[in-house]
Amino acid sequence: MLKIKFLDQLKKRKLISQITNDIKVNVLLEKKNISIYCGFDPTADSLHVGHILPLLFLKRFQLKGHTPIVLIGGATSLIGDPSFKLEERKLCNFVDTSSWIENIKSQISLFLDFSDISNKAIILNNYDWFKKLNIISFLRKIGKNFSVKQMINKESVKQRIDRDNKGISFTEFSYSLLQAYDFSILYKNYNTMLQIGGSDQWGNITSGIHLTHSLYNSEVFGLTLPLLTTSTGEKFGKSGLKTIWLDSKKTTPYEFYQFWLNTTDKNIYNYLKYFTFLSIDKIQKMKKKDKKENTYIKSKKILAKNVTCLIHGKKKYKISKKISNIFFSKKLNMLKLKNLKKLKKYNAPHICLKNKIYNLKEVLYLTNLATSYRHARDLISSNSISINYKKEKNINYIFSDLDKLFKKYTLLKKGKKTFFLIIWK
Numbered sequence: 001m002l003k004i005k006f007l008d009q010l011k012k013r014k015l016i017s018q019i020t021n022d023i024k025v026n027v028l029l030e031k032k033n034i035s036i037y038c039g040f041d042p043t044a045d046s047l048h049v050g051h052i053l054p055l056l057f058l059k060r061f062q063l064k065g066h067t068p069i070v071l072i073g074g075a076t077s078l079i080g081d082p083s084f085k086l087e088e089r090k091l092c093n094f095v096d097t098s099s100w101i102e103n104i105k106s107q108i109s110l111f112l113d114f115s116d117i118s119n120k121a122i123i124l125n126n127y128d129w130f131k132k133l134n135i136i137s138f139l140r141k142i143g144k145n146f147s148v149k150q151m152i153n154k155e156s157v158k159q160r161i162d163r164d165n166k167g168i169s170f171t172e173f174s175y176s177l178l179q180a181y182d183f184s185i186l187y188k189n190y191n192t193m194l195q196i197g198g199s200d201q202w203g204n205i206t207s208g209i210h211l212t213h214s215l216y217n218s219e220v221f222g223l224t225l226p227l228l229t230t231s232t233g234e235k236f237g238k239s240g241l242k243t244i245w246l247d248s249k250k251t252t253p254y255e256f257y258q259f260w261l262n263t264t265d266k267n268i269y270n271y272l273k274y275f276t277f278l279s280i281d282k283i284q285k286m287k288k289k290d291k292k293e294n295t296y297i298k299s300k301k302i303l304a305k306n307v308t309c310l311i312h313g314k315k316k317y318k319i320s321k322k323i324s325n326i327f328f329s330k331k332l333n334m335l336k337l338k339n340l341k342k343l344k345k346y347n348a349p350h351i352c353l354k355n356k357i358y359n360l361k362e363v364l365y366l367t368n369l370a371t372s373y374r375h376a377r378d379l380i381s382s383n384s385i386s387i388n389y390k391k392e393k394n395i396n397y398i399f400s401d402l403d404k405l406f407k408k409y410t411l412l413k414k415g416k417k418t419f420f421l422i423i424w425k
Contacts, residue, residue, distance in 0.1 A: 005030055006064055012280055013273040015057060017199040017224045020209060025221050028193060033065045033119060036194040037186055039126075039179065040108075041073035042100040043080075046247035047107050049259065050198075052307070053225055053274055055111040057196055058121070062112060067119040069192060070108050072101050074127030076178050079171055101125065107246050110311060122190070126182050142181055145214045146207070151176060154203035176207045183208025184215050193220050199227040226274070246311055253312040254348055257320035260304035262417060265296050268303065276306040323348045327411075327419040332389055340409045343421050350421035360385065360397040367412065367420045379414060386413040 007026045010016055019025060028034060038054045040047070047055075058068035105123055112121035151157060154176065161168055183205075186192035195205050205222035212220045244259045245251040251259075263271055272283045286299050308317040323346050326339045344350055351367050361376040364385065370376035379385050380395045387403055388411050403410045410422040 010057075010060070014270055015225060015274065017226050018202055019223045020206070020221045024219070025194065025223070028221070029064075029066075033067065034193045035067040035069055035122075035186075035190050036061050036196060037069035037071050037183075037190075037192050038196045039071040039073055039076070039182060040104065041077035042104050043077050044245075045100045045103050046245045046250055047104055048246060049244045050228060051246070052311075053228060054196060054198070055108065056275060057225060059111050062119060062121060065119055067122065067190075068112055069122045069124060069186060069190060070112070071182060071186070072104065072123060072125045074098070074101060074125040075130035076126060076175065076182070079175050079178060103247065110246075124186075126178075126185075129185055130178070130181075138177075138181075141215075142177055142211065145211055146177060146180075151207075154207075157203070176204050177211075179204040180207035180211040183220065184212045187212045187216065187218065187220055194223060195220070196223045196225065199224040226270075228274075248312060248316070252347060252349075253308060253316040254320040254323045254346070256312065257304050257308045257317065257324065258417070260307050261300050261324070263300055263303060268296050268299050272299065272303055275303065278302075278306075319346045322346060330389060332405075335388070335405055335409075335411065337406050340405065340421070344423060348421055349419060350423055352423045352425050355424050358399050360387075360392060360399070361395065363399065363412070363422065364414075367422070369412065369414045369418065369420055384415050387411070389413070 004012070005026055006029050007016075007022065016022075036058065038058055040051060040054075055070075058070070062068045108121075108123065114121050114123075151173070152161065157168060157173065157176075183192070183195055186195075195208060197205055202222070202224050205224065209220055209222055212218060243251075244256060248256075260271075269283055269287050272278055272286070273280065286302070290296050290299055305317060305321075308320060312320075323343060326334070326343060327348070329335070349367075353363070353366070360380060361370070361373050364370035364376035364379065365373055369385075370379055377395050380393060380397070383391055383393055385392050387397075387399075388405065399410065401407070404424055405411070408424050410424070412420045412422060414420075
């Protein structure tokens, strides 16, 4: 049987969006083991779901014998990457980023092997070399290799310049040079031949390729991954209200599990290719079976299980699944006392309220199911709220003892998928 080359395997999984020279990269990967890097700017105290894909990509390379390098942007995070951002980033401060880096390092260890093997993963911080570089040296050595015209014509910068009343500051405009310098340093010190990133990083990656060639007359390569977007077309990230973090204190394992379980039908098979190590053949068989049975839920459960186990472990996955089974039982007689107690024990979304008179709008606001009383009113009037699986359309509804299962519990539901347990004290 003909052996499929590694790069071709990645293409079959639709993991490659752009690549600078696939023929040369293919030859390079088949000829010898190389080091490959991806950068992560610590602009929050946790990674989020948007970081899972590049980290799994590095893992795939490590499993093939290559050395993954994770570059933490201790310096670049203080500047801010403007790539395809609608407006200027809020600048981080040094104290915050220093503490965030330690949290992020522990999360990276979920993906990569740092044990004493020949291709053990490496974590570096670009602040270590930028703190030694003065502005004169940087402008003379690095800046002279870049044309302002070329920098302005990069799509990520162009979009910002063309926006009325927004523009781009020199601070963010210089970001591409800093990331380019990273690539040249990693080539010089670690013989790094390949940089990866999201497709929004193409301009920064090609800048690094250009600089490395200018400084060392050597050819290095770049590769971008598919840009993941939400059902509304927004990039997976941490700027929205529904960010899904890897830190269980910021996003509970149950919420994390539900995120993957609620993957849109059109994305499920690509996500199985991206986020699991299931074979393409197995995924194709799953797809064929789902089409025959006219349901996607089994595949979604497999995806949710794989990713939740990876980030939170098997124990928390099983707990998340149990919470989900209780919430989605859809039958009041399934809400037995032992199950309702388990919801609290497993830290399902819940709130404790004193046994006094509350109206529904107030409770929706207290549970964050509604952002305001007006929002709560709109949810109720649009038939989006259920109490113990029963729709409630009365905007002035007052909770009574009849709503309290076993005199202590009430189950609220918003829409089809968002549950919340009220525990009356």
